[in-house]
Amino acid sequence: MFQKKIEVIAEDILASQNIQEGPVPVELIAGQNNIQISRAPNKDFSGLLIRKEGNSLIGVNNSESPKRQRFTIAHELGHYFLHPSKSAFVDYRDNQKNIKRGIKEIQANMFAAALLMPKAFLEKDYKEISKTGLLEEEDLKFLADKYQVSEDAMKIRLINLQSS
DSSP: OOHHHHHHHHHHHHHHTTOOSSSOOHHHHHHHTTEEEEEEOOSSOSEEEEEETTEEEEEEETTSOHHHHHHHHHHHHHHHHHSOOSSOEEEEEOSOSSSOOOHHHHHHHHHHHHHHSOHHHHHHHHHHHOSSSSOOHHHHHHHHHHHTOOHHHHHHHHHHHHHO
16 A cells, blocks of 8 residues: 555545644544544553454553654554454554564554644645744744654654655
8 A cells, every 4th residue: 555545545534524733633533433542551562453343442552652652543543444354453563663564564654644744734834834945943843742743753754745
């Protein structure tokens, strides 16, 4: 599944919920799709998605920062929307940063970025805050805070949008 298709799926979800600016309410999106969210501390993973017999649950590690938890929920929503399954499906999203990721994990990360930091929203905000046409460090922090994501996630999203 290509980036543009993932972007369209995320845009369609936002439009169906009439969400027109950040921060995107990922828990509302989960609720509107009858996905329960449960939080508990865990040292082994950030999140998981369980689907069984028409019921869905996203488990989130609540010992992580609220911004990381939001990204985790969006990532698991990515699996929910991009990787449907008729039988039980469990996806563990680990905390390790420098490991090779499978295609489904990469797609779920792309979806999370597209959902939390929609291209159209960022383009509008960028035009409003950019005085020089270049993104300053304080602009990056402002956008990350506005969308309730980490500065690293925002930086990666902006770089990926530039190259697409």
